[in-house]
Amino acid sequence: MKQKLKSYNAQTYLAYALIAPAALYIVLIVAWPLLETIRLSFTNSSLAGEDYVGFENYKKMLSSKKFNGIITRTFVWMFFSVSLKLIIGLIGAVLLNANLKGRSIFRVLVMPPWVVPIAIGMLGWLWLYNGYFGIIAGVGMRTGILDGPFGFLAYKQSAFISTIIADVWVGTPMVTVFFLAAMQGVPRDLYEAAYCDGASRWDRFFKITLPQITPVIITMSLLSAIWTFNSFEIIWILTEGGPRGATTTLIIDTYKQALGNYKFGRGAARAVVVMILLTLFAGFYLALLARINKKISHE
Amino acid sequence: MTFILLPFVEMFYASLRPLDHLFRSPYQFYSDDLSFWAYREMWKTVPMLPRYIFNSFFLASVTSLITLLFVIPAAYSYARFRFPFKNSSLYILLAINMFSGAVLLIPLYKVLRTFGLLNTYQAMIVPGVAFLIPTAIWLLKSYFEKIPIDLEEAAFVDGASRVQILRHIIAPLSTPGLVVVGIYAFIGSYAQQFLFAITFNQKKEYMPIPSGLYEFIGYTTVKWNEMMAASLVGIAPVLIIFLFLQKYIVAGLTSGAVKN
Numbered sequence: 001m002k003q004k005l006k007s008y009n010a011q012t013y014l015a016y017a018l019i020a021p022a023a024l025y026i027v028l029i030v031a032w033p034l035l036e037t038i039r040l041s042f043t044n045s046s047l048a049g050e051d052y053v054g055f056e057n058y059k060k061m062l063s064s065k066k067f068n069g070i071i072t073r074t075f076v077w078m079f080f081s082v083s084l085k086l087i088i089g090l091i092g093a094v095l096l097n098a099n100l101k102g103r104s105i106f107r108v109l110v111m112p113p114w115v116v117p118i119a120i121g122m123l124g125w126l127w128l129y130n131g132y133f134g135i136i137a138g139v140g141m142r143t144g145i146l147d148g149p150f151g152f153l154a155y156k157q158s159a160f161i162s163t164i165i166a167d168v169w170v171g172t173p174m175v176t177v178f179f180l181a182a183m184q185g186v187p188r189d190l191y192e193a194a195y196c197d198g199a200s201r202w203d204r205f206f207k208i209t210l211p212q213i214t215p216v217i218i219t220m221s222l223l224s225a226i227w228t229f230n231s232f233e234i235i236w237i238l239t240e241g242g243p244r245g246a247t248t249t250l251i252i253d254t255y256k257q258a259l260g261n262y263k264f265g266r267g268a269a270r271a272v273v274v275m276i277l278l279t280l281f282a283g284f285y286l287a288l289l290a291r292i293n294k295k296i297s298h299e
Numbered sequence: 300m301t302f303i304l305l306p307f308v309e310m311f312y313a314s315l316r317p318l319d320h321l322f323r324s325p326y327q328f329y330s331d332d333l334s335f336w337a338y339r340e341m342w343k344t345v346p347m348l349p350r351y352i353f354n355s356f357f358l359a360s361v362t363s364l365i366t367l368l369f370v371i372p373a374a375y376s377y378a379r380f381r382f383p384f385k386n387s388s389l390y391i392l393l394a395i396n397m398f399s400g401a402v403l404l405i406p407l408y409k410v411l412r413t414f415g416l417l418n419t420y421q422a423m424i425v426p427g428v429a430f431l432i433p434t435a436i437w438l439l440k441s442y443f444e445k446i447p448i449d450l451e452e453a454a455f456v457d458g459a460s461r462v463q464i465l466r467h468i469i470a471p472l473s474t475p476g477l478v479v480v481g482i483y484a485f486i487g488s489y490a491q492q493f494l495f496a497i498t499f500n501q502k503k504e505y506m507p508i509p510s511g512l513y514e515f516i517g518y519t520t521v522k523w524n525e526m527m528a529a530s531l532v533g534i535a536p537v538l539i540i541f542l543f544l545q546k547y548i549v550a551g552l553t554s555g556a557v558k559n
Contacts, residue, residue, distance in 0.1 A: 015380035018372035022432055023388075025369055029407070029429035030395055036406035045409075088302075108545055113303055115486060115541045119493040119509030120530045124310040126516065127523050135309050169302065223397075230399035233493050237513060251401050258405045259498055271402045278402070282394040289393075 034275065040268035047262045057269035066245070067253075074229070074249040077164060081228045084168045086221055089175030094205070096176065097183045107180070114173035122237040125166045129153050129238070156246035159239050163247050167234050171227065175220055182216035183209060215292045222285045226278065250274055314338070314528035338532075341525035344515075347503055348529060351511035355533065358420065358492060358507055362427045363484035369428070370435040370480065375469070377436065378443030379451075392433040400430060400494050411499055422499035423507070427491055431484050438483060442476025443469070482544055489537050508533035 041057055043050040061067050096107050113121060128134050131151030140146035152162045186209060194204050210217075232251050235241060241248035241256060248256070254274060258267025315333040342348055377389065407426055411417050446469060454464050492507035500506060506514070512529055515521065 011380065012382045015376045015382045018376035019388075022369040022373035022436065026392075026395065026429060026432060029426060030398070030403065033403040033406035033410075034398075036409075037402065040405060108542065110303060111541065111545060112307060112538060115490070115537055116534045117490040117492065117509050117537070119513060120533050121306065123512060123516065123526060123530045124306045127313060127527060128306055128309060130523075133523070135305075169306070173303065226397045230397075230401070232399065232401055237516075251399060255401055255404070259408065264405050264409065268405050271405060274402050275398070278397055278399075279394075282397045285397070286390050286394065289390075 037268045037271045037275070040264055041272045043265045043268075045264035045268070050265065053265065057266050061266070061269050061273075069245075070248055070250055070253050073160075073247075074251075077160070077247075077249055078225060078228045081164045081167045081171070081231075082221060082224050084164070085171045085175050085224055085228075086217070088168065088172050089179050089220075090217075092172065092176040093179035093183055094209075096180050110173050110176055112173070113170050114177075118170055118233045119237060121170065122166065122234055125162075125169070126153075126238060129162055153239050154243055156243055159243055159246050163235050163238050166238060167228060167231055170231075170234060171224060175224055178216060178220050179213065182213040186212045219285065219288060219292070222281065222288065226281045226285070229277070229281070250277075310527045310531060314524050314531060316524055337522075337524040337528040340522075341529045341532075344522055344525050345512070345529055347506070347511060348532075350504060351506055351508045352532070354420075354505060354511075355489060355492060355507040355509075356536070358423055358427070359485050359489040361420070362424050362431065362488035363481055365424065365428050366431045366435055366484045366488075367477070367481055369432055370439055371477070373432075374436045374439035375443055377440045379448065389437070392436055396430075396433045400426060400491075404494075404498055408498065418500050418502040418505065420505055423492065423495045423505070426495050426499075427488050430491065431487050434487075435480050435484055439473075439476055439480045442473055442480070445476075446472045479544070482540060486537050486541065 040050070042052060042054060044053045044056075092110065096103055096110065100106075128136055129152040131137050131154060132149045134152075136152065137146060137150050140150065141148070150158075153159045190208050190212070191204060194208055199207065229249075230251060231249070232255065235247050235249060235252055236255070239247045241252040250270065251274065254267055254270040257263050257270055261267075314337050315335065345351075377385065403426070408417075411422050416422050450468055450472075451464050454468055455461075459467070493509045493513070496507055496510040497513070500510070503511070503514075508529075512526065512533065515526065
């Protein structure tokens, strides 16, 4: 009987056979295109055909001031967006974790921006940001902050900030939900002990909650950085990278080069930069995850 | 809270107001003749709207079904067997999740073009499935792991075949998990219908709601009340599904990410 069971549990070939379809699919649709993108980045590929050009795309790209500006902008955009998401998410999670009336309703109401198709949510934001008729300009004019119509997406700085705000709107619910889940996982007796010792609310938050959920905060900040870095739809719908490139992040630039101008080679070179950066992020994330898992299994 | 809900409230409010009230500067907070007029009129302004809605549903359903087809055996295998490269391949799956589709667009575009698949449903379904598979495997794997292996072993010792085990033990026990993963895939593919849709498809008859509506923004005068009405109609289905099942979805997603 043991023999029989062993054969039930140790059928490696069956294990692989079951995974094969999914693995093959991923290889065809994700892995192969990745490699092909690397190859294309060394060509001047366009709709007309392609020739090998060596490192020319990279040389051109790296020596252009515009591209360096795009890299800096991407990281500045990411930094503000991710920090805001984390801060608002943390505050939100604390509030939702507190013993307030109707918190279960609020927990549901936080989620819509995350569930709704981003592209449709952005149509709503386009209307909010409308310089003449939108509610934000309206409130500004009524209260006298603005002295006339103001197109939030028409000026460099305001467009930059506006896209960040919209991105925070999309990304915060997810962060909040994860923080909340982590907070609910903190053992109750820790709080009870602290309460008996007369710890204040702040003490309890800073000395129990925060250290306990630090692993989740770190993983979420990395994950959130990755998603923010990848964010395409938000900027594309609100500004298409404009005005005058003020909101062109690396992803937007890649898209524009490749599928706006059909310069596949140049676009591919940018895509490779994206890949390298993402691989770094992903490496950090996975290393971190492995460390946390180890820690948990040791406890 | 205001920050999160204001856009929705304003979208709804705008959709109820007559157009000439919206086109007033500075912003008027009050309209006295609110009506659902825009919800009737939008079908005329956006003549293809029913088609977009159908496309969105069609694409999301087919994408999630195909995803499930690929994911069920793979997740079962990950949950039950030990084999070389098991953990590393699971981490690779996680890493795939972090790549935006934008990086893969160029080769995919070229391939689809060569095979004459641009401007078809397939062009949007095929890449869509690839980006749903990784998370779906992780989610479903954790559901399968909760089914005690003793049950299967007992049946096996009693002479049940693998197919019988799958049908009589695993299938009924994992139904809730399958539903959650299916819904995750549906919402996911409903939400992701923009990048691939604007890149691989220019044909109006295949457009899902987001890219269909996005087309209208380009026109000089946007009828915002109807636009908002149409957007809300596009949002409604996922929102309703989500509201009913949010408990399971959130629990499933967070348990996967927080614990693993």
